[in-house]
Amino acid sequence: xxxxxxxxxxxxxxxxxxxxxxxxxxxxxxxxxxxxxxxxxxxxxxxxxxxxxxxxxxxxxxxxxxxxxxxxxxxxxxxxxxxxxxxxxxxxxxxxxxxxxxxxxxxxxxxxxxxxxxxxxxxxxxxxxxxxxxxxxxxxxxxxxxxx
Amino acid sequence: xxxxxxxxxxxxxxxxxxxxxxxxxxxxxxxxxxxxxxxxxxxxxxxxxxxxxxxxxxxxxxxxxxxxxxxxxxxxxxxxxxxxxxxxx
Numbered sequence: 001x002x003x004x005x006x007x008x009x010x011x012x013x014x015x016x017x018x019x020x021x022x023x024x025x026x027x028x029x030x031x032x033x034x035x036x037x038x039x040x041x042x043x044x045x046x047x048x049x050x051x052x053x054x055x056x057x058x059x060x061x062x063x064x065x066x067x068x069x070x071x072x073x074x075x076x077x078x079x080x081x082x083x084x085x086x087x088x089x090x091x092x093x094x095x096x097x098x099x100x101x102x103x104x105x106x107x108x109x110x111x112x113x114x115x116x117x118x119x120x121x122x123x124x125x126x127x128x129x130x131x132x133x134x135x136x137x138x139x140x141x142x143x144x145x146x147x148x
Numbered sequence: 149x150x151x152x153x154x155x156x157x158x159x160x161x162x163x164x165x166x167x168x169x170x171x172x173x174x175x176x177x178x179x180x181x182x183x184x185x186x187x188x189x190x191x192x193x194x195x196x197x198x199x200x201x202x203x204x205x206x207x208x209x210x211x212x213x214x215x216x217x218x219x220x221x222x223x224x225x226x227x228x229x230x231x232x233x234x235x236x237x
Contacts, residue, residue, distance in 0.1 A: 053157050055229060057213040125234050127157030139158035142235030145207045147215040 001025075004063035004083040006056045009090060019082040019100035027078040028102035032109040034117055036097035038090050042140075046133040049091040055125040059085065062124040070115045077104035079112060085126060149174055149225050153185065157232040158202050162189065172222065178208050179218045181228070207231040 003022050007014050016033065023031050038050050063083050071079050082100040090096050097120070101112045120126070121143075128140045153168045160166060170184050182203055189199050207215045209229045222228070 053160065055156050055209070055213075055231065058209060058229075058231070061213050121235070123234070125156065125231050127232065128235055129158075139161075139232075140235050142157075142233035144205050144233045145215055145231055147207065147217045 001080045002064070002067045002083075003081070004060055004067070005085075006054045006059050006087050007084050009086045009088040009094075014084045014086060014095045014098050016098065016100075019084070019098050022082040023080045023100045023102040025078065025080055025102055027104065028080060029104055030106035030109045031100065031102040032113050034097075034099040034113045035095055036117070038092050038094050038096060040092055042130060045130070047092065047130050048133055049089055049094070049131045050096065051089045051129040051131065051137075052086050052096060053127040053129070054085065054087045056087070058125045062120070066116055066119040066124075069119070070112055074108060074111050074115060076108050076112055079103055079108075081112070081116065083116060083120075085120075085124075089131075151181070151222060151225060152227040153181075153208075154227060154229040156229060157234070159206065159230045159232050162192070162199060167227075175221050175223055177218065177222070178216055178220050181208065181222065182206075182218075185230075202232050203230070205233055 040047055067081055080102040085097045086095065099113055099116050101109050103109050103112060129137050130140060131137050150169055150171055153170060155162055155166050170188060172181060172184055185203050186200055193199050209215050209231055211227055
């Protein structure tokens with residue numbers, strides 16, 4: 001079972017309650033939540049928030065591919081995952097991404113969660129514009145995407 | 149013919165609108181579109197190396213949400229998206 005979405009945070013919220021409700025399963029004995037939040041400092045600059053931009057169609061496709069790959073590569077038993085990423089302005093401390101996973105046994109949820117976030121960082125078309133205390137902003141450098 | 153290029157990430161700063169329109173020859177490949185976009189930028193933002201580096205390091209995706217190779221030929225009026233280097237999460 002898999003749910004993913006890009007959440008326009010000017011209209012909706014990413015909530016842990018929704019993630020918890022989705023991953024609950026009597027077949028799973030372990031669940032794990034990864035929560036990405038906006039921190040206050042990057043490259044010696046005081047960060048007040050981040051605006052996330054997203055190519056929604058590619059992002060959802062990428063999330064689905066990552067889930068399928070994780071399932072095959074890690075040979076997961078009863079995998080369940082909930083992935084939501086923010087789009088729009090997220091203030092300091094706000095949630096940028098939630099990855100909630102559940103599996104039959106505990107060892108797999110750690111691998112599963114880690115696999116998803118690392119692959120998102122490598123290939124999912126999401127961009128960050130940091131906002132600083134002096135009201136300056138800067139798009140962060142990223143990783144070039146190549147055609148398959 | 150005309151094609152549309154939707155802007156994402158740092159490329160959104162190229163224009164106030166999120167979509168650019170470029171005039172290209174029929175059967176132009178992505179490499180040619182990149183050149184065309186660089187020429188557009190030179191007129192709109194002369195000698196802005198930050199912007200030209202974004203274009204040089206970007207991929208392009210088609211209407212099926214697939215990243216296309218540099219030799220992909222554009223033979224109809226369509227929308228492409230510019231995908232600058234990514235870094236979410």
